[in-house]
Amino acid sequence: MKAFGKILGLVLLGLLLIIVALGFALSHLFDPNDYKDEIRQIARDKAHIELTLNGDIGWSLFPWLGLELHDASVATLAQPTQPFADLQMLGLSVRVLPLLRKEVQMSDVRVEGLNLRLNRDKDGHGNWQDIGKPAPVAATTQTPATAETTPASKPDSVSQPLKLDIDSLTVNNARVEYNDEQNGKQFSAESIQLSTGPIHEATSTPVKLTAFLGTNQPVMRVKTEVDGKLRFDRVLKRYQFDDMKVVGEASGEPLQGKTMTFAAQGQILVDLAANIAEWSGLKISANQMRALGELKVNELDKTPQISGGLSIAQLDLAKFLDSIGHPLPNMAPGSLSKVEVVTRLSGTPNSMAFDELNLKVDDSTFTGRIAVEDFAKQALRIQLKGDTFNADRYMPAKSEQASGATAARKAEVQSSEAGALAASGDTPLPDAPTKSGWSTAKIIPVTRLKALDLQADISFGQLTLTQLPIQNAVLKAVSKDGLLTLQNLSGNLYKGNFAANGSLDVRPMLPMAALQTRITDVPVDKILQSQGQKPPVTGLLTLNSNVTGSGDSQSALIQSLNGTASFVLNDGVLLNANIEQQLCKGISVLNRKPLTSAPQGKDPPFKELKGSLVFRNGVASNPDLIVRIPGMSVKGDGDIDLRVLGMDYRIGIVIEGDTRAMPDPACQVGKNFVGIELPLRCRGPLELGAKACRLDKDGLGKVAAKMAGNKISEKLEEKLGDKVSPELKNALKGLFNR
Numbered sequence: 112m113k114a115f116g117k118i119l120g121l122v123l124l125g126l127l128l129i130i131v132a133l134g135f136a137l138s139h140l141f142d143p144n145d146y147k148d149e150i151r152q153i154a155r156d157k158a159h160i161e162l163t164l165n166g167d168i169g170w171s172l173f174p175w176l177g178l179e180l181h182d183a184s185v186a187t188l189a190q191p192t193q194p195f196a197d198l199q200m201l202g203l204s205v206r207v208l209p210l211l212r213k214e215v216q217m218s219d220v221r222v223e224g225l226n227l228r229l230n231r232d233k234d235g236h237g238n239w240q241d242i243g244k245p246a247p248v249a250a251t252t253q254t255p256a257t258a259e260t261t262p263a264s265k266p267d268s269v270s271q272p273l274k275l276d277i278d279s280l281t282v283n284n285a286r287v288e289y290n291d292e293q294n295g296k297q298f299s300a301e302s303i304q305l306s307t308g309p310i311h312e313a314t315s316t317p318v319k320l321t322a323f324l325g326t327n328q329p330v331m332r333v334k335t336e337v338d339g340k341l342r343f344d345r346v347l348k349r350y351q352f353d354d355m356k357v358v359g360e361a362s363g364e365p366l367q368g369k370t371m372t373f374a375a376q377g378q379i380l381v382d383l384a385a386n387i388a389e390w391s392g393l394k395i396s397a398n399q400m401r402a403l404g405e406l407k408v409n410e411l412d413k414t415p416q417i418s419g420g421l422s423i424a425q426l427d428l429a430k431f432l433d434s435i436g437h438p439l440p441n442m443a444p445g446s447l448s449k450v451e452v453v454t455r456l457s458g459t460p461n462s463m464a465f466d467e468l469n470l471k472v473d474d475s476t477f478t479g480r481i482a483v484e485d486f487a488k489q490a491l492r493i494q495l496k497g498d499t500f501n502a503d504r505y506m507p508a509k510s511e512q513a514s515g516a517t518a519a520r521k522a523e524v525q526s527s528e529a530g531a532l533a534a535s536g537d538t539p540l541p542d543a544p545t546k547s548g549w550s551t552a553k554i555i556p557v558t559r560l561k562a563l564d565l566q567a568d569i570s571f572g573q574l575t576l577t578q579l580p581i582q583n584a585v586l587k588a589v590s591k592d593g594l595l596t597l598q599n600l601s602g603n604l605y606k607g608n609f610a611a612n613g614s615l616d617v618r619p620m621l622p623m624a625a626l627q628t629r630i631t632d633v634p635v636d637k638i639l640q641s642q643g644q645k646p647p648v649t650g651l652l653t654l655n656s657n658v659t660g661s662g663d664s665q666s667a668l669i670q671s672l673n674g675t676a677s678f679v680l681n682d683g684v685l686l687n688a689n690i691e692q693q694l695c696k697g698i699s700v701l702n703r704k705p706l707t708s709a710p711q712g713k714d715p716p717f718k719e720l721k722g723s724l725v726f727r728n729g730v731a732s733n734p735d736l737i738v739r740i741p742g743m744s745v746k747g748d749g750d751i752d753l754r755v756l757g758m759d760y761r762i763g764i765v766i767e768g769d770t771r772a773m774p775d776p777a778c779q780v781g782k783n784f785v786g787i788e789l790p791l792r793c794r795g796p797l798e799l800g801a802k803a804c805r806l807d808k809d810g811l812g813k814v815a816a817k818m819a820g821n822k823i824s825e826k827l828e829e830k831l832g833d834k835v836s837p838e839l840k841n842a843l844k845g846l847f848n849r
Contacts, residue, residue, distance in 0.1 A: 143168045159243045161191040166200075177204035187238060188246035195238050199224030217277040225285035225303075233292045277310040297327040307341075315340040315353060326363075335359035348383035355379055367436025373397045386411040390419075398434045399426050406456070414459055423452040425471075440556075441507040449473050461486055468495075475500045490564040501575040540805050541795030544757040549666040557617045557663065565590040571602075578641035579604060593618040597626075607633035607651065621661045624668060630654040635680060647800020650683020650720065658726055669753050670729045680720040685801045715740055722747075729754040736760070746788075751797060762791035762804060 143150070147164050154162035166181025184197035200223040231237045285303035290296075301323045308317040318341045324333040339355035357375040362368075376394040381387075388408040395402045406419035428450040429439050439447065451471040457464045464482035471477075479495040567588045574584035584602035588595065594616050601610035613626035631653050636646035658674030661667065722736040729752070736747030749760030765788045795803035 143170055155188065155246075159188055159245050161186040161188055161194075163194065178202070187241035188244065189241040190238065191246075193238070195229065195242070196225070196227045198222060198226065219278050220280045222280075222282045223284065225282060227285070227287045229287070229289045231289075231291045231293060235293060277307075280305065280307045280310060282306075295328065297325075299325045301325070313342065313344050315342045317341075318352075329364040331361065331363035331365065333359055333361045350381045350383075352379040365436065369434055369436040371398055371435050381411075383411065386413075393419075397431075399431045400424075401426070404456075417456060417458045417463070419456045421452070421454055421456055421465075423450075425449055425451040442505050443507055446505045447472065464492075470495070472500075473504070485564075488564050489562060491566075493565070493567040493569060495569045497569070497571045497574075499573045499575075500571050503575055503578060540792060541799065541803050543752075543759060543794055544755040544796045547666060547755050549664075549669050549754075551664045551666045553663045554665060555615070555617065555622050555663040557622060560590065560595055560615070560617045561593040563590045563595070564592075565595075574602065579638065605634045605637050607631050609633060619661075621667075622663050623659070623661050625659045626656070628654065628656045632681075635683075636686075644798055646686060647798060647802065648680065648683055648685055648720070650680035650717070653679045653681070656724075672726050672729045672753060674726045676724040676726070676731070678722060678724070680717075682716075682718065683720060684714045684716050686714050724751070726753075733760075736762075747793075749793070756797045757795065758793060758797050758803070760793040760804075761807070762793055763788040764791060765789075 144167055147168070150164065150168075151162050154160050163184045163186070164180065164182075166183065167179075168181075169179035170177055179200065179202045180198070181200050182197075183201070184194035186192065186194040200221070202219075202221040204218045206217075229237065229239050282303060282305035285300075285305070287300040287303070289298040303320070303322045305318075305320050307319075310316050318337070318339055320337040322335060324335060325331060335357060336359060337355070337357050340353045342351040342353065343349070355375075355377055357373075359373055361371045361373065374394075374396045377390050377392040380389045380391075386409065388411060390406040393402075393404045393406060395404075401424040402421060403424075404419060404421035406417065409416045409418070428447040429442070430448075432439055449471070450473075452465075452468070454465040454468040454470075457466060462482070462484050463486075464480065466480050468479055468481060469476070475497055477495045477497045480492070481495070482492040484490040484492055565588065567586065569586045571581070571584040574581040576584075581602040581604055584600075586600050587598040589598060590596070595614065597611065597613045597615075599610065599612055602608065607630070609628070609630045611626060611628045613624065615625075616623040632651045634649065635652040636649040638652070639646040654676060655678075656674065656676035658672055658676070660669070660673070661671045718739040718741070720736075720738045722733050724731040724733050731751040731753060732749075733751060734748050736745075736749070738745035738747070744765050745762060746765075747760045747762045749758060751758050790807035791804045792807045793801070793804040
């Protein structure tokens with residue numbers, strides 16, 4: 112037995128030496144370059160590709176089946192003269208004996224200068240779709256006999272996948288190019304460098320990839336590097352990328368000349384058997400932004416459904432957006448300097464929703480939901496509830512044009528006010544204002560509104576807007592195809608309330624605006640003070656209005672203002688009014704007595720001030736102004752020119768029987784003054800209010816003539832008594848009262 116074993120060992124050793132000798136002889140005596148044509152034909156017949164070998168073929172046989180291809184290209188049989196791939200060198204070697212067990216054991220695999228060109232033609236056909244397909248042949252008529260003799264294909268037996276065992280894979284200076292002739296889009300990945308550690312089934316493989324990516328629609332350039340550990344199980348269809356790190360820089364048209372540095376980390380799992388993908392331990396940074404979260408995608412075989420969570424650390428949003436080429440519209444300095452987000456995510460490849468949103472903006476907190484229902488249509492849906500929000504802190508400084516107009520008008524008002532306060536009302540009427548305080552700068556973003564698809568429902572516990580503290584504010588608006596509809600804007604203001612609705616249509620050449628407003632018991636002086644104006648009157652305002660306008664600036668909208676309004680002011684005061692001065696002066700004239708001292712002005716209170724307005728191209732006509740002041744009634748008829756914020760009124764004051772002594776004997780009211788209407792004329796800047804009123808001397812002359820007629824009539828009555836008929840008495844009285 113020992114001799115047999117020794118002989119058997121010698122035989123096996125001899126066979127091994129013979130195999131090694133044959134491998135050496137084949138690899139040194141057999142040159143595969145002599146068989147390039149045969150290799151090309153095998154590639155056509157078996158792989159259905161057109162293989163071009165311009166360089167040498169190097170090879171070894173045993174124990175490694177080694178192969179090196181130089182300067183080779185591959186094309187489809189449908190387009191054999193248009194290679195879709197070429198390379199400078201491909202080097203690999205495979206152990207021979209494991210191949211018999213369907214195991215692939217390779218040493219280092221090296222690819223140099225790979226250039227892959229993928230193209231989709233105008234008909235939507237991709238050149239990669241022909242890879243591995245036989246060459247097209249002319250259709251021939253098959254005889255029934257031939258068809259009958261064709262053997263039926265048998266289903267392939269279930270085969271086990273090859274087991275991979277590769278020491279490493281290296282790809283140097285590779286390039287991939289994709290071109291779509293249907294839409295003109297191009298994509299490229301250049302200077303691709305790929306290196307891996309040992310590749311085995313169900314084993315973590317270190318992977319490192321660098322590349323330069325580019326697109327033409329839009330023009331973008333991205334430098335990126337990917338590092339991590341890849342683990343795969345082809346039987347379970349399960350792929351993992353652990354400890355993944357992605358870093359890079361991006362630039363191009365969307366960034367408006369700016370550069371964005373980005374990084375991402377986490378663990379990625381793709382389970383094709385369960386049709387799910389997960390990204391856990393997600394960390395993302397882009398310039399100043401830092402975010403944490405997790406993502407999960409279900410139904411990979413259908414329309415993928417995205418879910419997860421996201422937390423964005425506090426950042427200066429204004430600086431971040433500016434750093435990526437998307438600066439905010441002109442806002443006050445320091446706006447959006449502290450923004451923080453925590454939310455749940457859900458969506459599809461074409462939509463995204465941020466549910467359970469907790470958004471902190473500077474000193475305000477919002478909760479609710481923000482969603483983009485369609486990325487292509489920019490369909491934005493907002494449902495938010497805020498605690499407090501001061502909108503004024505975000506308003507930019509007025510433009511030079513607007514500031515100049517405001518300053519010019521302010522100077523005009525101050526000049527008129529100084530004249531109105533001088534000489535206790537003896538000065539002439541203030542001139543009608545001519546300076547407009549309205550800006551001609553464009554305030555309507557027409558282009559953005561035309562593209563906006565919006566549904567917004569926002570509420571605030573407290574909203575500060577143009578210095579007005581609004582409680583329980585609600586804003587509901589819808590915008591689509593250039594039509595913005597304000598469904599509701601309401602809230603509580605100084606123990607009163609307001610509500611408004613309207614629309615803004617930017618589809619015409621000039622934007623068209625419509626607004627309906629309802630204000631109830633709101634202090635009018637508070638509103639005027641919030642706008643930086645000195646209120647001429649106080650009181651609780653109730654207003655109903657329905658107005659329209661057109662244009663894209665304050666000035667244009669005011670000049671085109673049309674509509675109607677009605678208003679009531681209750682329990683108010685005419686501030687710094689000189690009505691008592693004017694009345695005293697008028698009565699002294701009628702009494703024909705000189706004033707012994709200048710009457711002191713005061714703030715006359717009123718029970719009610721009401722009227723209606725008709726707007727025509729920026730001018731409001733008010734034919735029925737009524738003011739109820741204790742002891743007298745006031746009626747007015749005039750216009751308010753909103754274009755220059757000026758007024759022109761004729762006022763009639765009727766003394767209703769208050770015969771109490773005035774401080775000056777010349778101002779004493781006798782019975783002859785009861786029912787007499789004293790005329791005033793009010794003209795000047797609207798801000799002056801009653802300070803712009805003067806005694807109407809022409810009208811006062813008519814009153815004096817009427818009173819003189821009344822006295823003559825009284826004397827006639829005394830003298831005639833019952834001596835003449837009543838008809839004659841009335842005729843004589845009428846003669847003197849004309």
